[in-house]
Amino acid sequence: MKAVHFGAGNIGRGFIGLLLDQSGYEVTFVDVNDEVITAINQDKSYQVHFADDTSESSTVRHISGINSMKDPKAVTNAIIEADIVTTAVGPNILPIIAKAVAKGLGERIDIHRKPLAVIACENMIGGSTLLKKYVYQEIEEMDREGFDDLFSFPDAAVDRIVPNQTNENLLDVTVEPYYEWVVEKAFIQGELPEIKGITYVDELGPYIERKLFTVNTGHAATAYLGSYLGHTTIFEALQDKTILDMLNGALQESGQALIEAYGFDVKTHEAYIQKIISRFQNPHISDEVNRVARGPLRKLGPKDRFVRPASMYLEFTSDAPKYLSKAMAAALLFHNQADEEAVQLQKMIEEKGVKTAFTEVSGLEQDHPITQAVISEYEKMN
Ligand SMILES: NC(=O)c1ccc[n+]([C@@H]2O[C@H](COP(=O)([O-])OP(=O)(O)OC[C@H]3O[C@@H](n4cnc5c(N)ncnc54)[C@H](O)[C@@H]3O)[C@@H](O)[C@H]2O)c1
Numbered sequence: 391m392k393a394v395h396f397g398a399g400n401i402g403r404g405f406i407g408l409l410l411d412q413s414g415y416e417v418t419f420v421d422v423n424d425e426v427i428t429a430i431n432q433d434k435s436y437q438v439h440f441a442d443d444t445s446e447s448s449t450v451r452h453i454s455g456i457n458s459m460k461d462p463k464a465v466t467n468a469i470i471e472a473d474i475v476t477t478a479v480g481p482n483i484l485p486i487i488a489k490a491v492a493k494g495l496g497e498r499i500d501i502h503r504k505p506l507a508v509i510a511c512e513n514m515i516g517g518s519t520l521l522k523k524y525v526y527q528e529i530e531e532m533d534r535e536g537f538d539d540l541f542s543f544p545d546a547a548v549d550r551i552v553p554n555q556t557n558e559n560l561l562d563v564t565v566e567p568y569y570e571w572v573v574e575k576a577f578i579q580g581e582l583p584e585i586k587g588i589t590y591v592d593e594l595g596p597y598i599e600r601k602l603f604t605v606n607t608g609h610a611a612t613a614y615l616g617s618y619l620g621h622t623t624i625f626e627a628l629q630d631k632t633i634l635d636m637l638n639g640a641l642q643e644s645g646q647a648l649i650e651a652y653g654f655d656v657k658t659h660e661a662y663i664q665k666i667i668s669r670f671q672n673p674h675i676s677d678e679v680n681r682v683a684r685g686p687l688r689k690l691g692p693k694d695r696f697v698r699p700a701s702m703y704l705e706f707t708s709d710a711p712k713y714l715s716k717a718m719a720a721a722l723l724f725h726n727q728a729d730e731e732a733v734q735l736q737k738m739i740e741e742k743g744v745k746t747a748f749t750e751v752s753g754l755e756q757d758h759p760i761t762q763a764v765i766s767e768y769e770k771m772n
């Protein structure tokens with residue numbers, strides 16, 4: 391069996407590539423990082439190390455790489471032969487890879503009619519659905535029916551902390567042992583891909599929102615508050631009791647919103663929260679605040695990890711959530727010259743004022759209770 395995976399980065403190598411290899415797939419990584427692709431083709435294997443007391447590792451073999459900038463035809467050919475296509479490139483890159491996916495699927499359909507699932511493994515709601523939208527923008531109207539018959543874009547939730555890192559061997563990657571990969575099976579054409587570690591569900595909504603609004607809400611809150619208070623790593627930030635308390639507060643707020651929306655069991659959800667906090671406190675992982683805080687414009691967006699759970703919270707209470715608001719204020723105070731979105735956000739704040747900048751990014755009105763709470767926290771913190 392053959393898999394094409396876009397994005398040979400942290401999650402690509404440390405999670406999706408590993409599980410595909412363990413499930414018997416030959417994995418072709420597609421990336422624009424020439425150093426990584428060259429190393430994949432030279433070494434033909436790499437090690438995934440698990441960050442715990444055991445220090446165990448797993449070898450990923452049967453891999454090859456394509457630099458999509460240098461050899462787009464090879465990407466098309468790989469998609470023609472693929473039994474599954476996956477991505478882990480980041481939400482902003484989906485419109486870019488859509489062209490290559492559309493080309494590959496378009497040529498594939500002329501050659502054979504085997505169904506294919508394309509699964510975007512990104513931290514967002516509806517990642518595969520969005521990729522499908524971009525792919526369909528690249529094809530002729532008359533080709534859509536053929537695509538609908540054969541190709542599915544099941545949405546997914548992926549969870550495994552893989553920090554940025556430098557290792558002696560470029561391709562090796564250290565990951566936390568925990569993982570979860572949930573895929574919506576409803577619209578998959580043909581047989582469900584057999585991949586060790588995937589949980590197929592009928593409806594992804596509760597799973598992706600629980601993951602994004604607990605793991606990523608908590609992670610981002612820790613990162614922005616950590617950055618504000620001068621910490622460098624997530625582990626270090628959580629040694630600070632003020633931040634740990636705020637993290638707990640934010641996860642209680644998003645937790646109440648999730649329990650109200652999806653009827654999760656209160657005790658089970660509390661255990662989920664505590665498990666996640668303990669994952670953030672893994673002493674074997676050094677995860678930089680700047681990685682977790684990356685892309686504040688995306689993270690403050692209407693459907694993302696702060697605004698959406700805060701809005702859900704407000705639906706059943708009369709007050710804006712205090713801790714989520716503090717975390718959003720800290721996001722507005724996030725400075726990192728190496729992060730394009732952070733630079734852009736600070737420029738917006740400087741030019742338009744913080745309130746207008748926040749409303750433009752979050753999609754909330756100026757007089758919305760969440761806007762008011764965030765700006766009031768910002769003024770206290772600035
Ligand atoms: N790292 C984690 O802990 C983690 C966990 C769960 C989900 N995710 C999600 O996985 C996705 C990837 O995150 P990551 O941490 O692996 O990032 P990363 O930066 O380590 O990897 C992204 C890779 O995509 C490649 N890329 C960029 N443009 C490309 C293009 N046009 N075509 C092909 N490849 C391209 C980059 O060169 C890089 O190798 C994101 O959506 C992230 O939210 C990350």
Ligand SMILES: O=P(O)(O)OC[C@@H](O)[C@@H](O)[C@H](O)[C@H](O)CO
Nearest residue numbers: 513548549550551552606609682
């Ligand atoms: O990847 P992002 O930028 O959406 O979020 C940063 C981290 O919170 C994220 O990568 C987590 O490590 C991951 O989602 C854990 O499953």
